[in-house]
Amino acid sequence: MLSKRYRFHSRGGVRHTYQHGKTIRGSKISLVFAVNARSHQRFAVVVSKKVLKSAVGRNRIRRRIYEAIRLEHPNFKESLDYIFVIYSKEILTMDFEELRSLVHDLLIETKKI
Numbered sequence: 001m002l003s004k005r006y007r008f009h010s011r012g013g014v015r016h017t018y019q020h021g022k023t024i025r026g027s028k029i030s031l032v033f034a035v036n037a038r039s040h041q042r043f044a045v046v047v048s049k050k051v052l053k054s055a056v057g058r059n060r061i062r063r064r065i066y067e068a069i070r071l072e073h074p075n076f077k078e079s080l081d082y083i084f085v086i087y088s089k090e091i092l093t094m095d096f097e098e099l100r101s102l103v104h105d106l107l108i109e110t111k112k113i
Contacts, residue, residue, distance in 0.1 A: 028088035031106040068103040
C-alpha cells in the first residue's frame with residue numbers, strides 16, 4: 001500500500017488539483033495533475049459508483065491502482081499532485097503488469113506537458 005505521506009488528507013487539495021490542474025485522458029483512466037508547494041508528491045484515486053456499484057469492487061480497484069503507483073512513484077521526483085480518475089470497470093480484471101504500464105505511461109505523459 002502507498003504510504004500515508006503520499007496521499008491526500010483533505011478535500012481542499014483535491015479541489016485545488018481539479019481547479020488548477022491539467023488532464024491527460026487514457027483509454028480507461030484519466031490523470032489530473034497540478035504543481036504543489038510540498039517537497040513530495042501526493043496521489044488520489046477516484047472510482048465513481050457509475051463505474052461499479054459494489055463498494056468492494058471499487059475498493060479493490062483503488063487498492064490495485066495504489067499498488068501500481070507505489071511501485072512507480074520512486075521513478076518520478078517532481079512535486080506534483082496526481083488524481084487518477086477511473087472510468088472503466090475493466091481495471092478490476094486487468095492483468096496487473098498491464099495496469100502498471102498504464103499508470104507508468106500516464107505518469108510519463110506528465111513530463112511532456
